[in-house]
Amino acid sequence: MTTIPAPNTPVVRPSRRTSRGNWExxxxxxxxxxxxxxxxxxxxxxxxxxxxxxxxSAIDFGxxxxxxxxxxxxxxxxxxxxxxxxxxxNGVRTIINDYAERDGxxxxxxxxxxxxxxxxxxxxxxxxxxxxxxPANSPASLLPSFCTA
Amino acid sequence: MWSWxxxxxxxxxxxxxxxxxxxxTSLVRVSPEAYNDVIGTYKNPIMGLGEAGLVAAIVFxxxxxxxxxxxDFWAKGPKYQRVMLWVVVGLFVVTMAGFLPRHLxxxxxxx
Numbered sequence: 001m002t003t004i005p006a007p008n009t010p011v012v013r014p015s016r017r018t019s020r021g022n023w024e025x026x027x028x029x030x031x032x033x034x035x036x037x038x039x040x041x042x043x044x045x046x047x048x049x050x051x052x053x054x055x056x057s058a059i060d061f062g063x064x065x066x067x068x069x070x071x072x073x074x075x076x077x078x079x080x081x082x083x084x085x086x087x088x089x090n091g092v093r094t095i096i097n098d099y100a101e102r103d104g105x106x107x108x109x110x111x112x113x114x115x116x117x118x119x120x121x122x123x124x125x126x127x128x129x130x131x132x133x134x135p136a137n138s139p140a141s142l143l144p145s146f147c148t149a
Numbered sequence: 150m151w152s153w154x155x156x157x158x159x160x161x162x163x164x165x166x167x168x169x170x171x172x173x174t175s176l177v178r179v180s181p182e183a184y185n186d187v188i189g190t191y192k193n194p195i196m197g198l199g200e201a202g203l204v205a206a207i208v209f210x211x212x213x214x215x216x217x218x219x220x221d222f223w224a225k226g227p228k229y230q231r232v233m234l235w236v237v238v239g240l241f242v243v244t245m246a247g248f249l250p251r252h253l254x255x256x257x258x259x260x
Binding site: 095 | 157160161163164167168171172174175177178180181182184185188192197200204207211214215217218221222248251252254255256258
């Protein structure tokens, strides 16, 4: 018969797996904090691009160039890009964890998700900061009016 | 329960749109012609209605997200979660009533 020494000794380390620390808690808080900021950023984005002026029918290169000539909209769009991509990627990660039951399926879906995240965030960030509103050799009719001024 | 399902569905929808949206906007880095060509193919009634659906998804996700935050952090949140769902529906209707006529006018009104 097995004897258990000091059976009532409190466990020194918690039995719960703690190697991931509070990562999931930070993720939970981030979803709520970024959600509030994204509401302001995206409603502003939708209003300026779809409601004000001639709305969607006015969107062309000149419109985008006119906005990104200003650091205000560069920062606005950069924040929106990063927050929305992290918020969305974390949301889809949760959904994958909930519905993809096989380990291999989960791994493949998350690999695709994180690849898409990296490509879109890097590409979007580069475009915002390396963008030239007045590219040479383009017809002036397609460019914002300040290019020729 | 259904608001939870709708939150997930609209979230995934918005996420996939976002991926495409960053890719098409990146065409401004290629050339004005490339960007205008692709955006031009979006300017038709079918895409116009798709944009209306996308905005509807975003508006619901945004307002229901605020409701989730209130349920989590406001002491009386869980008690009023059902009332707040109707507030979300009400705000959704008001917002879309403001947005839809103007957007549909831009889409169907011609140049």
